[in-house]
Amino acid sequence: MKGAFSGRRRWWMVLLLVLLITVFAIMQTKWVARWMYPLYYYDDIRAEASQYDLDPLLVAAVARVESSFAEDRVSKVGAVGLMQLMPDTARWIVQQPGAPRVSPDDLKNPKVSLAMGTWYLNYLIHRFQGNEVAAVAAYNAGPNRVQEWLQAGKWDGTLDGADRIPVGETRHFVQRVFFMFDRYKEIY
CATH class of the missing domain: 1.20.5 (Single alpha-helices involved in coiled-coils or other helix-helix interfaces)
Incomplete structure (x- = not known):
């Protein structure tokens, strides 16, 4: 037995x-x-990113973390669409030279949200002299706030130093975006 x-x-x-x-x-x-890390709207993302010579996978990572690609998402603070832009930011964007000529009132339209969000990400990357990590932090916390952190030495603007970003929401946003960016680069 x-x-x-x-x-x-x-x-x-x-x-x-x-x-x-x-x-x-x-x-x-x-x-x-x-299946675990889907990438939606990729043709639209690639088209917008190519206008600014941005990596479309970085734009996709921002959209994934911001909205999980839910085009009609509205956050508790009022950010709207795939790229979760605040309406005031959207109104500012359309007044800038070279910005997309779209309606800031149509942020739930994926093409509008991607056009504005990609333009804004590109603007932030240039504002922070090519530093994508600082630009992504500024996308979440605002460029003036991030500039203050950098100038005061609170944060060094690197992904390795992201644990020193003073605001938890922004710290986690940066870490999640670059985690997704790395996954997307491995998969796509």
């Missing part, structure tokens, strides 16, 4: 091991990765 139980137990252990190896192998496929 004991020998039969040991044989059955060994068979279940082998079956469990094979199952675990199979699950692990499936988890390593791009199909599963694309």
Whole structure:
């Protein structure tokens, strides 16, 4: 009796091991990765990003973290659309030279949100002399606030130093955006 139980137990252990190896192998496929980290609106994102020579995957990471690609999302503070722009920021954007000529009242339209959000991200990257990490922080906290942190030495503007960003929401936003950016670069 004991020998039969040991044989059955060994068979279940082998079956469990094979199952675990199979699950692990499936988890390593791009199909599963694309399911876990979907990328919606990619053609629109790529078109907008190409206008400013931005990496479309960075724009996609911002959209993913901001709204999970929900075009009609409105935050508790009133940020709207895929790129979660504040209406006041959108109204400011359309007054700037070279900004997209779209209606700031139409932020729930994915094309409008992507056009304005991508333009704004590009503006911030230039304002922070090419520092994408500082630009992403400014996208969340506002450029003047981030400039103050940098000038006061509260934060060094790097991803490695992101744990020193004084505002938790912005710190986590930066970390999540660059986590998604890295995942997207691996997958797409």
